Amino acid sequence: MTKILGLSCFYHDSAAALIDNGEIIYACQEERFSRKKHDPSFPFLSISSILSNAKIKISDIDYVTFYDKPLLKFERLLETYLYNIPFGFKSFKKSLPIWIKEKLFLKKLLNKNIQSFDKNFNEDKIFFSEHHFSHAASAFYPSPYKEAVVLTIDGVGEWATTSIAIGHKNKLDIKKEIHFPHSLGLLYSAFTYFLGFKVNSGEYKVMGLAPYGKPKYKNLIFDNLIKLNNDGSFKLNQKFFNYMTGLKMINENFENLFNLKTRKANTEKLNKKHADIAASIQFVVEEVILLITRKLYEEYRFKNLCIAGGVGLNCVANGKIIEDKKFKNIWVQPASGDAGASIGSALALWHHEFKKKRIIFKNDAMKGSLLGPKYDDDEIESFLKGLDAKYTKFSTTEILEKTVNFLTQKKVIGWYQGKMEFGPRALGSRSIIADPRDHKMQKIINLKIKFRESFRPFAPAVLKEDQNKWFNLKSESRYMLFVANILDEHRYKRRNVDAFKINDNKISKVSAVTHVDFTSRIQTVSKNSNILFYKLIKEFKKKTNCPMIINTSFNIRGEPIVCTPEDAFNCFMGTDMDILVIGNFILKKSDQNSSYNKDKYKNEFALD
Numbered sequence: 136m137t138k139i140l141g142l143s144c145f146y147h148d149s150a151a152a153l154i155d156n157g158e159i160i161y162a163c164q165e166e167r168f169s170r171k172k173h174d175p176s177f178p179f180l181s182i183s184s185i186l187s188n189a190k191i192k193i194s195d196i197d198y199v200t201f202y203d204k205p206l207l208k209f210e211r212l213l214e215t216y217l218y219n220i221p222f223g224f225k226s227f228k229k230s231l232p233i234w235i236k237e238k239l240f241l242k243k244l245l246n247k248n249i250q251s252f253d254k255n256f257n258e259d260k261i262f263f264s265e266h267h268f269s270h271a272a273s274a275f276y277p278s279p280y281k282e283a284v285v286l287t288i289d290g291v292g293e294w295a296t297t298s299i300a301i302g303h304k305n306k307l308d309i310k311k312e313i314h315f316p317h318s319l320g321l322l323y324s325a326f327t328y329f330l331g332f333k334v335n336s337g338e339y340k341v342m343g344l345a346p347y348g349k350p351k352y353k354n355l356i357f358d359n360l361i362k363l364n365n366d367g368s369f370k371l372n373q374k375f376f377n378y379m380t381g382l383k384m385i386n387e388n389f390e391n392l393f394n395l396k397t398r399k400a401n402t403e404k405l406n407k408k409h410a411d412i413a414a415s416i417q418f419v420v421e422e423v424i425l426l427i428t429r430k431l432y433e434e435y436r437f438k439n440l441c442i443a444g445g446v447g448l449n450c451v452a453n454g455k456i457i458e459d460k461k462f463k464n465i466w467v468q469p470a471s472g473d474a475g476a477s478i479g480s481a482l483a484l485w486h487h488e489f490k491k492k493r494i495i496f497k498n499d500a501m502k503g504s505l506l507g508p509k510y511d512d513d514e515i516e517s518f519l520k521g522l523d524a525k526y527t528k529f530s531t532t533e534i535l536e537k538t539v540n541f542l543t544q545k546k547v548i549g550w551y552q553g554k555m556e557f558g559p560r561a562l563g564s565r566s567i568i569a570d571p572r573d574h575k576m577q578k579i580i581n582l583k584i585k586f587r588e589s590f591r592p593f594a595p596a597v598l599k600e601d602q603n604k605w606f607n608l609k610s611e612s613r614y615m616l617f618v619a620n621i622l623d624e625h626r627y628k629r630r631n632v633d634a635f636k637i638n639d640n641k642i643s644k645v646s647a648v649t650h651v652d653f654t655s656r657i658q659t660v661s662k663n664s665n666i667l668f669y670k671l672i673k674e675f676k677k678k679t680n681c682p683m684i685i686n687t688s689f690n691i692r693g694e695p696i697v698c699t700p701e702d703a704f705n706c707f708m709g710t711d712m713d714i715l716v717i718g719n720f721i722l723k724k725s726d727q728n729s730s731y732n733k734d735k736y737k738n739e740f741a742l743d
Contacts, residue, residue: 138195140182141481142245143202143269143473147173147335150474150557151181152506153189154481157491159277161185162506162557164474167698172740173336174695177248184508186252193253196260200484202476203266205241207293262488264480266292267444268300268309270468273479274443275302276486276493277500278466284437286427289444289472290320290335299431302441305486305493316379317370319423320446322361325376326416328384330409331398335445341413342451343591346652348410350418352393357419359392367427405588421452425459432461439464443479447471447616448559450656454618457610469504469614470558503664504614505564507555510700515718518700525726528719531667538716539674542570542684546713547584549689551703552667556696560615561688562658563596563668565696565703567712569685571595574646576685583711586737587692592656593685595648598672599661601682605645606657615658615686621649647685658686693740709736 141152144165152162161184166172168180186192246258264272270287285300285307296318299311323341324334332340357363362370373379375389390396393412398405428440440462442453448471456465468475485491494500510518512528519526529537541548550566561567567584569576571593581589594615597605602612608619625644643649650656660669676682689697690706697703700717707715707722708731715722 137197137485138191139481139484140185140196140199141202141477141479142178142199143475143477143480144177145175145241146473147175148472148474149174149176149178149181150470150477151178151185152477152481152557153185154478154485157482157485157494159478159482159500159502159506161188162470162474162478163508163555164557164695166695167507167555170695170702170740172693172695177245179248179251182249182252188508193249193256198481198484199245199249199261200480201241201245201261201263202269202473202480204263204293207265262480262484264483265295266476267295267298267312268307268483268487269476269479270443270471271298271300271302271309271441271479272307272483272487273470273475274441274447274466274468275300275307276305276482277468277478278302278439278441279496279499280439280441280464280466281495282437283439283441283466284431284435284462285441285443286431287442287444288319288424288446290324291315291318296320297427301435301437305490307483307487313368316373316376319369319420320444321376321378321384322371323416323420323446323449325378325384325389326412329389329393329395329397330405330413331400331403334384338445339448340588340591342417342449343650344405344410344413345417345451346414346650346654347590348407348412348414350415351411352415353418353422355392356415360389361419361423363423363426367423367430369423405590417451420446420449421455424449424452425455428456428459429461438462439466441466441468443468443471443475445472450616451618451654453616454608454654457608457617457619465610466499467614467616469501469560469562469616471616472559475558498613498663501557501614504557504560504562505554505665506557508698509554510718512718512720515700515720519704519717519720519722522701522704523728524704524722526720526722529721531719534716534719534721535671535674537721538568538671538714539678541714542568542675543678545570545573545576547576547580547711549703549707549712549715549717550668550671551689551697551700551715551717553665555698558614559688560658561686561696562613562615563660563665563671563686565689565698566596566668567685567687567689568596568671569647570679570681571645571648571683571685572679572681574641576647579711580685580687585687585690585692586710592650593648593687594656594658595645595683596658596660596668596672596686597683598669598676599659601676602657602659605683606655608657611659611661612657613659613661613664615656618654618656621645621653621655626653645681645683648683691737691740705736709733 149165166174297313
């Protein structure tokens, strides 16, 4: 058995993954253990978790792969500086010592860190994969397709920002690339920064804000910021950006174009113009992606499309690709960002370099993305006793029945079960759940539990067999990566009110999971994706005739998704959550020690 450890780190979303004879065994993100959101550091804790759960040692690892090639990145840094000389010296001066000290000799640094687990580890076992190849491999090899076009779009890898690959059986070939500084991901991040959100973290807020506005500035963007060619390629007008030479995403020209200063999140509230700008950049990104995918279909005539890269998490754009009906099947890597590239780099070595046969699974090879650590009831009870928690143990049947009763009583529940999810979405293992029929629930969870902006939407986790009865989505959305419209028959007539308060009103039969534009980011739940979560929703349907529940990640704003039972208990106590269902144990907030300081917990995490 050949074991490969895939690593992604030193930029953001550090992660580690274990592949055994081509099978994805385990994958986790460092932030879940360190409790630092988007932790970029070497994944010591993730590797420790892998070794512990797989019951192996570093000496049992045959190869280690890294998700990009640092020398090529350094080449870009040098060429960018020389091209723009003397501008950019400040950022070049800041980054150069880090490169000379660490990144330029990354193989030695990786070897040194791995040797902390085993001093006899040999650096000859370490291999490197190009960034976009790692992304493409993470999308194609676990997909359920024998052959596919693979689209990767992100900020930037070494040079590539957009790439096209063709996958066939165990082969994967990059065919086309768009290079830095022309980047759809960086364009979206520039608007993220402009709107006062955190780059590499707040892009999904722009996507969530967009439906509150109208794309009034789409022509302004197309006329000034991005030149889109007929073949789907594009160029950004660097007159408006500062990421090549400075320490900020945009410059004064960008602000003057919109006659608006960059929003200061701490002091300035969002307004209608901000929403219109968000709607405009979302529209532009969708148009660019749709042109690219249409041209890909025309050129290659494949029926299958795979997607990876950070922009692959733009589930609204993904939904538009499905609506466009060019490709029959679309599969998006659930950990599309850099974390998922840890899996991709390992699979690339196994299949592409070693030319090993690929096993294709009916659904996919990601195992529902439930690839992280699991804690059994004995471990959970030990944690709870140590925390002096008050709890009651029940059978699984009782757990389902009681949880559904709590849901119908409008309780907000922390749901902690089984293996932790890999990627940015909670998929029914580390989730906060509630009744989607209560139109007030969206604001309650946002403000009192997540401590975040009230406009942020929630996802419905819906039974696979009922999805088409509620939403205009023919494909499965196992990983919450597609947005679709709720069917007309379930909508209510929307009153003309302030857009930022629209969810104070009932806009559908499941208002808490219906965004202001009558869309939902859907999670399809089936028996083979997460059996216990499926049974829970099935039980909820029996009692309410509603085949879905609210599913949002078990954390507060700025906090990574909970990992351990202790994390779950702390989040439960640090918020206005009513119930914690953890393994076969149920905890009621009213039974716990009320001296727990909620503000102290909230202040532990920097709001993103």
